[in-house]
Amino acid sequence: MGHGSYSYEAHETMTRARAELPRQEVFRQRRCHPLMEPQGVKWRESRDSEAHPQSLGIIFSLDVTGSMGDIPDMLARQRLPAFMKALLDAGIPDPQVLFMAVGDADSDHAPLQVGQFESSERQMDQWLTWSYLEGGGGPVGSESYELGMYFAARHTDLDCWRKRQRRGYFFMTGDERPYGYVSRLQVAQFIGDTLDQDLPVKQVVDELQRTYEPFFLIPDLARRRLCERDWRELLGDRVICMEDPSDTVEVAAGLVGLCEGAFPDLDALARHLKGQGLTRQRLGAVIRALTPFAATLGRDGVPRPPLEDEHLPTNDDNSGHRRIP
Amino acid sequence: MELQLLKCPGCGAKLPPPSAPNGILDCEYCGAMVSASGSAVWPRPARPADDPPFAPDRPRVTVAGTRYVLLGRLGRGDSSDVFLARRDARITEMVVLKVVRALSDADLVAREYELLEELHRGDAQGAEHFTRLLPQPVARGPVKDPEGTPRAAAVYRWSSGFQHSLTDVRDVYSSGVDPRAAVWMWKRLLEVLGFVHRSGYVHGAVLPPHLLVHPRDHGLMLVGWSSAMRFASRQPLPCTSARHRDFYPEALWNGDAPNPTTDLVMAARSIAWVLGGDPASGAVPGGVPPALADLLRQQCDVDHREVAYDAWQLKERVSLAARESFGEPKFIHFTMPGWR
Numbered sequence: 112m113g114h115g116s117y118s119y120e121a122h123e124t125m126t127r128a129r130a131e132l133p134r135q136e137v138f139r140q141r142r143c144h145p146l147m148e149p150q151g152v153k154w155r156e157s158r159d160s161e162a163h164p165q166s167l168g169i170i171f172s173l174d175v176t177g178s179m180g181d182i183p184d185m186l187a188r189q190r191l192p193a194f195m196k197a198l199l200d201a202g203i204p205d206p207q208v209l210f211m212a213v214g215d216a217d218s219d220h221a222p223l224q225v226g227q228f229e230s231s232e233r234q235m236d237q238w239l240t241w242s243y244l245e246g247g248g249g250p251v252g253s254e255s256y257e258l259g260m261y262f263a264a265r266h267t268d269l270d271c272w273r274k275r276q277r278r279g280y281f282f283m284t285g286d287e288r289p290y291g292y293v294s295r296l297q298v299a300q301f302i303g304d305t306l307d308q309d310l311p312v313k314q315v316v317d318e319l320q321r322t323y324e325p326f327f328l329i330p331d332l333a334r335r336r337l338c339e340r341d342w343r344e345l346l347g348d349r350v351i352c353m354e355d356p357s358d359t360v361e362v363a364a365g366l367v368g369l370c371e372g373a374f375p376d377l378d379a380l381a382r383h384l385k386g387q388g389l390t391r392q393r394l395g396a397v398i399r400a401l402t403p404f405a406a407t408l409g410r411d412g413v414p415r416p417p418l419e420d421e422h423l424p425t426n427d428d429n430s431g432h433r434r435i436p
Numbered sequence: 437m438e439l440q441l442l443k444c445p446g447c448g449a450k451l452p453p454p455s456a457p458n459g460i461l462d463c464e465y466c467g468a469m470v471s472a473s474g475s476a477v478w479p480r481p482a483r484p485a486d487d488p489p490f491a492p493d494r495p496r497v498t499v500a501g502t503r504y505v506l507l508g509r510l511g512r513g514d515s516s517d518v519f520l521a522r523r524d525a526r527i528t529e530m531v532v533l534k535v536v537r538a539l540s541d542a543d544l545v546a547r548e549y550e551l552l553e554e555l556h557r558g559d560a561q562g563a564e565h566f567t568r569l570l571p572q573p574v575a576r577g578p579v580k581d582p583e584g585t586p587r588a589a590a591v592y593r594w595s596s597g598f599q600h601s602l603t604d605v606r607d608v609y610s611s612g613v614d615p616r617a618a619v620w621m622w623k624r625l626l627e628v629l630g631f632v633h634r635s636g637y638v639h640g641a642v643l644p645p646h647l648l649v650h651p652r653d654h655g656l657m658l659v660g661w662s663s664a665m666r667f668a669s670r671q672p673l674p675c676t677s678a679r680h681r682d683f684y685p686e687a688l689w690n691g692d693a694p695n696p697t698t699d700l701v702m703a704a705r706s707i708a709w710v711l712g713g714d715p716a717s718g719a720v721p722g723g724v725p726p727a728l729a730d731l732l733r734q735q736c737d738v739d740h741r742e743v744a745y746d747a748w749q750l751k752e753r754v755s756l757a758a759r760e761s762f763g764e765p766k767f768i769h770f771t772m773p774g775w776r
Contacts, residue, residue, distance in 0.1 A: 307460055320527050332564035336556075343574070343593075347529030406596035407522070407530050413652065414774035416520060416599035418508025422495050423535050423581040424517050430538035431514030432675040435691045 116162050117199070117206075122192035122232030130188050134180075137187050140243035143221035147212070147241055149262055151303045155209060157228035157279065159270045163205035168228055168269040168279030169198075169367070170323070172211040172259040173242070174286065176219070180244040182284050182330065182356050183212070187239050190360040192232065197364030200383070201373035208235050211262070212242040213285070216255040216297045219247045223258045223301050228267075252337065254287045257312045260325070261293045262302060264318035272322045280370075281323035282363050284356075286334035288341040316345050324370055325349060326404075328363070330356035348407040354396040361389065361397045369401070369410055376412040377405045444470055487526050496524055497533070499589050500577040504533060510599070513645065513660065514677050515541035520594065530594035531574055535587050542588035544662035544675065549576045549590040551637070551664050558635045566631035569657050571595075595648075598657045600772050602644035602710045608772060612712020615724045617770045619758040621649060622707045623751055624656035629703060630747035632658075633696040638667045640694050642702035643680045644709060651772045667695050682715040685738040697738065697745045704735035725761030 129137050157168030173183045186194070198206045207228040216222040226238030263281055271277045293315055295306035319325050326349045327342045329335045335352040342350040353362055365380050367373075374380040377398055384394050405411040442451040442461070449465035461470045495506045504521040511518050515538040523529045536545050556567050572593040578586035602621070605613060613621075625647060632639055639646075639658060646660035663673045672691040676684055683705045688698050705715035711732075713720035718736025720729050731753060734740050744750035758765065 316527065325527070332568075336564065336567070343529065345527075347523055347525075347527050349527060402596050403530070403593070406594065407528055411596040413597040413599075416510060417774075418510065418520060421509040421517070421519075422506065423497060423519075423579065423587065424537040425581050425583050425585070427539045428515075428537045430541045431678055432538075432541060432544070433678045434675050435672045 119196045138244050143224050143243050144241040147224040149223050149225045149302050155267045157207045157269045163230050166205045166207050167271045170209045170281045172283040174284050175212045175244045176214050194360040201368035210238045211259050213259045214245050219245050222255045253290050256289045257293045260315045260319050279323045281325040284328045288338045348404045351400050353400045358397050362400050365401050376410040378412040497579050499579045500575040532592045532594050535589045545588040545590050548662040560635040562631050569628050597650040598648040602647045606710050616768045618707050618711050620654045622754050625703050626747045626751040628658050629699050636666050638694045638699050639664050640673045642699050643683050644706050651770050651775050700744050701738045708732045727757040727760040731757045
């Protein structure tokens with residue numbers, strides 16, 4: 112897959128045409144689209160082609176439960192063209208995007224739906240709008256994010272990695288905690304793999320990060336408090352807390368731009384976004400969301416703190432505290 | 437049942453006894469998977485090599501089962517040393533590691549961590565915003581020093597840019613900062629304190645080394661929570677900082693229970709000090725406009741009849757005094773060495 116070329120204008124026209132349509136008209140699926148069934152899929156491939164010699168595989172794994180369905184909706188109506196344009200502007204010549212929809216394997220009919228890597232706006236949009244926004248979700252504060260990560264880790268093949276040793280990008284949106292294990296029963300039921308035992312989710316993340324740069328995007332500050340801590344244990348500074356879900360596109364494109372070195376630091380990214388006409392308020396929100404990860408890369412645009420070359424203290428020292436008896 | 441010593445058919449290394457007769461074993465040496473009967477071997481699949489370790493020359497320490505690379509010491513507090521560190525893995529996290537230097541103060545590290553967890557769990561108004569300006573707990577537990585002594589330690593998330601305490605600021609601006617900079621520092625501090633008080637806590641150690649500023653963004657974080665407590669408990673502070681006697685109201689120093697006003701007085705004293713003034717009296721240099729100087733002197737005196745008890749109200753008064761002194765608020769560039 113990954114044929115066809117990208118046209119921002121065509122994409123814009125397509126999304127603008129449906130800006131006013133109700134969600135049911137945009138997302139018409141009432142069950143999992145047969146082509147998005149992961150059952151029995153061996154590989155989803157992101158390949159170089161003549162038109163796209165420098166392919167870069169990007170996965171959007173979108174939580175479609177409850178209110179999280181707003182993000183795919185927003186992408187389909189208005190924001191996806193902006194994401195593609197931001198990537199092209201940032202000097203990523205041949206992005207190929209795959210959409211996954213994630214729900215809860217205990218309670219949803221279609222907890223995992225998987226599209227294909229695509230380069231052209233029409234096909235990308237087709238997979239996105241074929242997603243079935245089931246809107247269910249688990250009752251206990253967890254969703255089956257691990258199935259999406261498992262699929263990406265073991266059932267995708269990227270030329271950017273295979274030929275150029277460059278990792279693809281894996282963006283997952285969500286507002287709940289991960290399950291601790293990938294269940295072998297669910298993997299057999301929904302993907303068709305035979306596992307000897309359940310896989311700890313840590314191991315799945317470890318496999319995923321070998322070929323992808325994984326990120327977990329939390330839509331707003333209220334929902335951050337529900338799940339951030341658990342995700343940080345797994346993904347550290349790659350847990351990105353946004354202030355508004357409508358920033359998803361700028362944040363994701365900013366992450367790719369920072370990792371790929373298109374922007375030397377956050378200041379450069381801020382200048383770029385300002386040039387794109389982002390309001391001051393939203394610009395601030397995007398930069399705040401990206402700051403912790405940019406600090407990990409050393410690209411947060413602030414001087415490195417002065418550090419003394421010291422090891423942990425030894426012996427015992429007098430306390431500078433005065434205890435009140 | 438006869439015990440059989442298993443060897444990996446792949447490489448000949450010894451394998452531990454299987455936990456179940458039909459169990460699958462992983463050979464620790466070559467990574468192959470072996471069935472317990474030894475009849476089937478699946479060699480380790482080819483996979484990309486691990487990335488090289490980050491900063492291999494820097495020391496490693498382990499807290500609560502996670503290994504960190506110590507990047508260097510950020511500073512020294514009254515009883516702890518504070519380090520910048522990062523999780524020793526490709527999927528990493530920048531953290532601040534606080535390690536107790538005076539072993540008798542291990543309890544303070546623990547209570548600070550627990551109290552911050554409570555504050556983060558709380559749902560007082562503004563929690564979503566203000567919890568981002570508090571140290572964010574990651575892990576805690578003993579860490580072994582180079583001599584093998586376990587020391588109490590706590591791990592917090594690193595906040596990019598918040599790297600200068602007011603003590604550092606005063607070192608750079610030895611005759612005091614621009615009063616307009618002191619205004620934003622004071623206001624940011626009062627906002628955080630307003631949230632903390634609304635959550636039912638007092639900080640109890642609002643001292644220059646505990647106030648970290650972000651020069652470019654005019655941000656302020658409050659750290660050093662080891663004496664913080666619920667003020668409804670009416671208990672005295674667990675400890676005070678011997679080096680900062682002038683910043684404590686006298687009664688607090690002598691063992692009275694703290695309340696929101698004591699935090700506000702200590703805040704005003706810290707601001708007076710960073711302006712180049714005297715914390716105990718609140719007297720500031722002549723360059724500070726009178727409206728601001730008067731307000732500071734008033735708020736440094738815990739017995740003054742107009743001393744504030746509500747951080748938000750005091751913030752309004754600071755805004756008024758600033759408007760009177762400098763006119764409409766506007767952004768004034770503030771910098772520290774190394775910043776653009």
